[in-house]
Amino acid sequence: MTGIVDYNAGNIRSVERALAFLKAPYVLSRNPRDLEGCDRLLFPGVGEAKYAMEQLRATGFDSFLKDWAKSGKPLVGICLGSQIIFEHSEEGDVDCLGLIPGTIRHFSSVWRDSGKSAELLKVPAIGWSDLTYRNGGSPLLDGVPEHSDFYFVHSYIIQPAEPSVVKATADYGCDVPACVSKGSVTAFQFHPEKSGRAGLRILRNFVRDDLGGDGV
Template identity: 65%
Template sequence: MTGIVDYNAGNIKSVEHALESLKTPYILSGNPRDLENADRLIFPGVGDAAYAMKQLKLTGFDSFLKDWVAAKKPLAGICLGSQIVFDWSEEGDTQCLGLLEGKIVRFSNLISPELAEKEGIKIPHMGWNDVKYCNGGSKLLEGIPDGTDFYFVHSYVIQPQDESVIKGYADYGIKVPAVVEKDNITVFQFHPEKSGKPGLQILKNFVEKTSRSE
């Protein structure tokens, strides 16, 4: 069973629709106890990091997610959920979950106004962008050609402490970490659930490759 974390800051409906199109059973809940027996968790998110962390603490999902990862259970983060698994975010000067080492930095602090103007780069990074694989890629990208386009919407950029955990990146004036994976955690800066067939393949891979039968 796939669990979806509902903490009042997630892009829930599109994730539900994607799993329904895959005919994958799931449970959506804002109560951590309801998700304790799930095989895997999807941790979506849109909006503000500080608000999201406040909601995680109010619901108890902050400690639940830390325990989940410590137990080596599969976790997939999407968009904001790909960012707040790290230590800290510039957005609201927010201490995050600390499941992965690194920080989240404003795009505008990583790319100069001159380069942005020259390259026609607008913030937020919104729309389709191809993702190049690196550091061996991820098993969740299997069946998806290198350089496939995915749908992005974000103004902040993941900066892992260890660059070897980056498994795919987009080029948007700078190299933007798009897929990060370490042990049982895989996070996607883009939205698989809004990225057509390739995005559905990622979710299908997540379900199939994290089943208890394996």
């Protein structure tokens, strides 16, 4: 069974529709206790990091997610959920969950420090970008050809402390960590649930133990 973390900052409906299409059972809840018996968690999100962390602390999901990651159970963060699993975000200057070492920085900060000019690129980055696999890729990318396109919407960029955790990147004036994985925790900066067949394949890989047949 898959649990979906609802903390009033998530792109919940599109994730629900994707799992329904895959015929994958799930539990959606704003109460951590309802998700304790799940086999894996989806942690989606859109919006602002500081607000999201306030919601997680108010509901108890902050400690729940930390304990979940320590237990070694699978967790996938999507978009904002892929960012606030790191230690700190420039967005609201807020401390985050710290499940993977690293920070979240605005595109302008990363471009400036890299010495690259990205003046013609708009922020937020909105649209389709293809992936280049790094460090052997991720099992959740199995069956997804390299350079497949995925849908991104973000102004801030993951900056992991350990380059080896980056499993795929996109190009938007710099290398954008698009898939990051350490232990049982994986983060997708893009929206797999909004990325057509390739995105559904990722979600299917994640919930495969609850499905029969080859599917997507």
